[in-house]
Amino acid sequence: MIRHFLSLSSFSNRDLQALVDRAHFFSLQPQQTDQIHHLLARKIFANVFYEPSTRTRCSFEIAAKRLGADVVNFVPENSSVKKGETVYDTLKTLESLGVDGIVFRHSDDHVLDHLRDRIQLPLLNAGAGKNEHPSQGLLDLLTLHQEFGDLKGLKIAVCGDVKHSRVAGSLMVAAEMFGMEIYLCGPAALLPVPKSPVVKHAVFDDILPVVDAVMMLRIQLERHQGLDLDARAYHTQFGLNAARVARMRSDAIILHPGPFNRGVEVSDDVVEHPKSRIFKQMSNGVFARMAILEWAMDRRSK
Amino acid sequence: MIRHFLSLSSFSNRDLQALVDRAHFFSLQPQQTDQIHHLLARKIFANVFYEPSTRTRCSFEIAAKRLGADVVNFVPENSSVKKGETVYDTLKTLESLGVDGIVFRHSDDHVLDHLRDRIQLPLLNAGAGKNEHPSQGLLDLLTLHQEFGDLKGLKIAVCGDVKHSRVAGSLMVAAEMFGMEIYLCGPAALLPVPKSPVVKHAVFDDILPVVDAVMMLRIQLERHQGLDLDARAYHTQFGLNAARVARMRSDAIILHPGPFNRGVEVSDDVVEHPKSRIFKQMSNGVFARMAILEWAMDRRSK
Amino acid sequence: MIRHFLSLSSFSNRDLQALVDRAHFFSLQPQQTDQIHHLLARKIFANVFYEPSTRTRCSFEIAAKRLGADVVNFVPENSSVKKGETVYDTLKTLESLGVDGIVFRHSDDHVLDHLRDRIQLPLLNAGAGKNEHPSQGLLDLLTLHQEFGDLKGLKIAVCGDVKHSRVAGSLMVAAEMFGMEIYLCGPAALLPVPKSPVVKHAVFDDILPVVDAVMMLRIQLERHQGLDLDARAYHTQFGLNAARVARMRSDAIILHPGPFNRGVEVSDDVVEHPKSRIFKQMSNGVFARMAILEWAMDRRSK
Structure with missing residues (x-):
C-alpha cells in the first residue's frame, strides 16, 4: 500500500x-541526534513544483535533510505543460529514476485524483489547486497542539480570502475530524458556503x-x-492590528501561513507580537514535514 | 590520463x-548496499547545462547520489554566452573550484573537441550538439543486453527524425562496434545518409x-x-500503435529515449505495452550513469 | 554573539x-581528510541571492560540502521584491526553518545594516551593493599570503572600475589593516576619492x-x-597584455576576481600567464569560504 499524503481527510483521527x-x-x-539523522538515510525525494513556492520547497528540503535524506529538484521544463497524461509521464519518469517519494505542487485541484493509483511511490501534496495544503x-495542528494540548473544542477565526485558500481548506x-469550530470572516465574496457543521x-x-x-x-x-x-x-476592515489584538483572549494566538503582507492583513507590530506564532509556524513546518516524510517511508514500527 | 566520457567510439569493445x-x-x-553508497563518497560533480534537460540532469544527479557523491548545479549565467573560449573559462573555473567531474550539455556538436585536452578533470557528455548522447x-545497450544477452547480430529499427537525433548517433x-544492424525509417528528409555498412x-x-x-x-x-x-x-504513417506492435516478433521490444509525444510517434496504449521498455530505459539510465561516473573516477580495480 | 561575516573591518588584524x-x-x-569532512556535518546553509552569481554561489556551496555541510538554494521569488522589511521577513523565515547560516547577496549596500541585530543566525556577505565582498x-589575502608571506608593505595596483567594485572595496x-599600499588606476571617472592614507x-x-x-x-x-x-x-589604455606584463617585477603576480573579459581588461595570453593567479584565486575562494563557514559556526577551539 503506497503511502500517499494527499489530504488530511484520508487519515483516521488516531493516525x-x-x-x-x-x-x-x-x-x-x-539538536539533531544521530538516530534522527539516519531515519531516512539514502532516501532521495524529488521536488516537482508546477507552481513555484520557495518556502514550501525549502521546508520539505530541509526536513528531508534533517532526516539524512537527499533531494533533487525536478523543474518541469515547460510552464505550459499539459495536464493529466503529461503529469503522469513526468511522475512515472521520476518513479523510473528510482526516487523514493515525490513532493508535488500543481495549480489543478484534481490533478492527482486519477494519478494516485497509477504511481507506485508516495506522492506528497505540497499544495494542489485551491482545495488542500495538507x-x-x-503544521497548524502542531502549533495548536503545542499551545493548547487537546484540539477538541478549539475555536478558530479564519479571516481573508478563504475561498481561494488551500490552507483554510485543510484546516x-x-x-x-477533531471537533474544532471554525469562524470564517472577511469580504463576503471571498467566503465559501460552509460545507460542514463545524464551519460558520x-x-x-x-x-x-x-x-x-x-x-x-x-490577500x-x-x-x-x-x-x-x-x-x-x-x-481597516479586516486587518489584524494592535487594537484588535488587544481584544483577543489572553491565551489566544495569531496564525498566518505566510508569506504575509505587512500593513494589509497584518500590521507591522503584529507580526512578532507575543501572541503571534507566525514564525513558529514556519519552524513547525519543518517538523511536520519530517513526520510526513518519515510516515510516507513507513520507517517507524507501529 | 583524464577519463573524459565524450563518445562511445573512444572505447574498445571490451571496455x-x-x-x-x-x-x-x-x-x-x-537496495543500495553500503559498499555501493561509498564508492564515490565525497566526490562532487558539477552539472553544466547550456541546454536545459531536467531528465538527463536529474538522472546524473541521482546516479551520483546513489554512489554517495554530491552535485552542484552550475547554471551558465547568460543564455547568450559565447562559445569556445568562454565555455573554456567556465570549465576551467569549475576545475579551479575543485569539482571532481563535469556533466556537460551544449548545443554545439564540437564544443568539446578543442577543450578536452585543456581541462584537467573528466568531462562527461550529457548531450552535445546533434551527434552523440553517449x-x-x-543505457540503450544495457536495455538490449538485459533482454537479449549478446548484442551481436541484433536488428534494430530506428524511426523518426534520425538526422537530428544524438541518441540515434550514439546507437x-x-x-x-558490436555488429548490430540498424534500419532507419521515417520521413526521407529526416534520415541521414548511412555512413556505416551496418546502417541501412x-x-x-x-x-x-x-x-x-x-x-x-x-518528432x-x-x-x-x-x-x-x-x-x-x-x-498514421510512422507512429507505433497497437496494430503495428502486433506485427512485431514475439520477443521484440519497444524503445524510446523520451520525452515522448503520445499520439504522434507512439500511441497511448503502446507506452506501457508489455513490449515497451520505455520506462525501464529511464531506470537503466541511472544505472548506466552510475557506471559512467564510477569509470570516470577510476575507482575500480581492473 | 552571532558570528556575522559582513565586512573585513569587523575583524581585528589578528583574527x-x-x-x-x-x-x-x-x-x-x-585530499579531504575524514576530520575536515566532519567539521560541519549536519549543518545546513541557505544561499539567498537577490543578485545572481553562479560562481560565488557554487564556491560557497562546494566549501560547505567539503566540510560535510549541506546547502539549500532559496531563490527570492519575486525579482522586484521590496527591500528592508521584506528582506527581513525572508531572512527570518530561513531562521525559522532552522538553517545554520545564510549566504547572502543583494544589490543594496546597506541592506544588512539594520538587519544584523535582528537575525539570530550568521549572515555571510556574498556581495552586498558596491561596497564590500569580504x-x-x-581569498585575495590568502593568494597574497601564499605568494609573499607577510602582507605588510605589499604594493598592489588595482585597475579598472574601482568605484563600482566591491572587491576593491574589501581589498x-x-x-x-595590514599596511599594504594600494594604487588605483583606470579611467578617472571610475576611481573613487581615496579615503585612506594607504590608497593613492x-x-x-x-x-x-x-x-x-x-x-x-x-569593466x-x-x-x-x-x-x-x-x-x-x-x-590599449588600461588592458593588461604581454607587453605590460613584461614590465612587471619578476616576482609580481596578476589577480582578477573574475569573470574576466578577454581582450578588454586582460588579453588572452595573460589569463594563464605564469604570473597569473586568476584560476588559483578561484581555488582559493573555496578554501577561504571553508574558513569563513567554519568560523561562523564557531567550531574551532581557540
Whole structure:
C-alpha cells in the first residue's frame, strides 16, 4: 500500500494525532541526534513544483535533510505543460529514476485524483489547486497542539480570502475530524458556503474576543478588483492590528501561513507580537514535514 | 590520463562491454548496499547545462547520489554566452573550484573537441550538439543486453527524425562496434545518409516484423514544416500503435529515449505495452550513469 | 554573539590573519581528510541571492560540502521584491526553518545594516551593493599570503572600475589593516576619492614596474557610455597584455576576481600567464569560504 499524503481527510483521527505527536517529538529535539539523522538515510525525494513556492520547497528540503535524506529538484521544463497524461509521464519518469517519494505542487485541484493509483511511490501534496495544503494543515495542528494540548473544542477565526485558500481548506478538514469550530470572516465574496457543521460565517470584530486562535490569510487585492478594496481599506476592515489584538483572549494566538503582507492583513507590530506564532509556524513546518516524510517511508514500527 | 566520457567510439569493445556489465550489476541491486553508497563518497560533480534537460540532469544527479557523491548545479549565467573560449573559462573555473567531474550539455556538436585536452578533470557528455548522447547510448545497450544477452547480430529499427537525433548517433556508433544492424525509417528528409555498412534505410512497415527492437524517436513537427505532416498524418504513417506492435516478433521490444509525444510517434496504449521498455530505459539510465561516473573516477580495480 | 561575516573591518588584524592561516591550511590538504569532512556535518546553509552569481554561489556551496555541510538554494521569488522589511521577513523565515547560516547577496549596500541585530543566525556577505565582498577579500589575502608571506608593505595596483567594485572595496579595507599600499588606476571617472592614507591614485604604466601585484577589474563598458571608450580603446589604455606584463617585477603576480573579459581588461595570453593567479584565486575562494563557514559556526577551539 503506497503511502500517499494527499489530504488530511484520508487519515483516521488516531493516525493524524500520531503524526501531530511525532512532529511534536521532532520539535523537542533542539539538536539533531544521530538516530534522527539516519531515519531516512539514502532516501532521495524529488521536488516537482508546477507552481513555484520557495518556502514550501525549502521546508520539505530541509526536513528531508534533517532526516539524512537527499533531494533533487525536478523543474518541469515547460510552464505550459499539459495536464493529466503529461503529469503522469513526468511522475512515472521520476518513479523510473528510482526516487523514493515525490513532493508535488500543481495549480489543478484534481490533478492527482486519477494519478494516485497509477504511481507506485508516495506522492506528497505540497499544495494542489485551491482545495488542500495538507502539510500546512499538519503544521497548524502542531502549533495548536503545542499551545493548547487537546484540539477538541478549539475555536478558530479564519479571516481573508478563504475561498481561494488551500490552507483554510485543510484546516476545515481537520476541524471536522477533531471537533474544532471554525469562524470564517472577511469580504463576503471571498467566503465559501460552509460545507460542514463545524464551519460558520462570522463578523470578524464580533468573534475576535471569543476565539483561541485567529488565522489571517494573505490577500492579493489585485486579484479581486471587483471588491473595490484597496490595501488601506482592507486593513481597516479586516486587518489584524494592535487594537484588535488587544481584544483577543489572553491565551489566544495569531496564525498566518505566510508569506504575509505587512500593513494589509497584518500590521507591522503584529507580526512578532507575543501572541503571534507566525514564525513558529514556519519552524513547525519543518517538523511536520519530517513526520510526513518519515510516515510516507513507513520507517517507524507501529 | 583524464577519463573524459565524450563518445562511445573512444572505447574498445571490451571496455564498453565492461561498462554495460557494470551498469547491469548496478541494476541488479534493488537496495543500495553500503559498499555501493561509498564508492564515490565525497566526490562532487558539477552539472553544466547550456541546454536545459531536467531528465538527463536529474538522472546524473541521482546516479551520483546513489554512489554517495554530491552535485552542484552550475547554471551558465547568460543564455547568450559565447562559445569556445568562454565555455573554456567556465570549465576551467569549475576545475579551479575543485569539482571532481563535469556533466556537460551544449548545443554545439564540437564544443568539446578543442577543450578536452585543456581541462584537467573528466568531462562527461550529457548531450552535445546533434551527434552523440553517449550516456543514452550506454543505457540503450544495457536495455538490449538485459533482454537479449549478446548484442551481436541484433536488428534494430530506428524511426523518426534520425538526422537530428544524438541518441540515434550514439546507437549507430555502438552498432558498428558490436555488429548490430540498424534500419532507419521515417520521413526521407529526416534520415541521414548511412555512413556505416551496418546502417541501412528501410520501410517501417516492412522491417517491423523482422527486428529485435524498434526505437521510436521524438518528432517535433513544428520544426519540420516543409514536410507538410501534421501529428495525425505522421502517426498514421510512422507512429507505433497497437496494430503495428502486433506485427512485431514475439520477443521484440519497444524503445524510446523520451520525452515522448503520445499520439504522434507512439500511441497511448503502446507506452506501457508489455513490449515497451520505455520506462525501464529511464531506470537503466541511472544505472548506466552510475557506471559512467564510477569509470570516470577510476575507482575500480581492473 | 552571532558570528556575522559582513565586512573585513569587523575583524581585528589578528583574527583576520587567523582566518587567512586557516584558509591556507585548507589549501594544503589535497585530499579531504575524514576530520575536515566532519567539521560541519549536519549543518545546513541557505544561499539567498537577490543578485545572481553562479560562481560565488557554487564556491560557497562546494566549501560547505567539503566540510560535510549541506546547502539549500532559496531563490527570492519575486525579482522586484521590496527591500528592508521584506528582506527581513525572508531572512527570518530561513531562521525559522532552522538553517545554520545564510549566504547572502543583494544589490543594496546597506541592506544588512539594520538587519544584523535582528537575525539570530550568521549572515555571510556574498556581495552586498558596491561596497564590500569580504569573502573575495579574504581569498585575495590568502593568494597574497601564499605568494609573499607577510602582507605588510605589499604594493598592489588595482585597475579598472574601482568605484563600482566591491572587491576593491574589501581589498582597501584589508590594505589599511595590514599596511599594504594600494594604487588605483583606470579611467578617472571610475576611481573613487581615496579615503585612506594607504590608497593613492596612480598612472597604470608608471606604477606597473613597482608593484607586487596587479589586480585587474572587470569593466562593463556598456554601463559607462559617457566614457566614450570601446573595448579596443580600453584595452590599449588600461588592458593588461604581454607587453605590460613584461614590465612587471619578476616576482609580481596578476589577480582578477573574475569573470574576466578577454581582450578588454586582460588579453588572452595573460589569463594563464605564469604570473597569473586568476584560476588559483578561484581555488582559493573555496578554501577561504571553508574558513569563513567554519568560523561562523564557531567550531574551532581557540
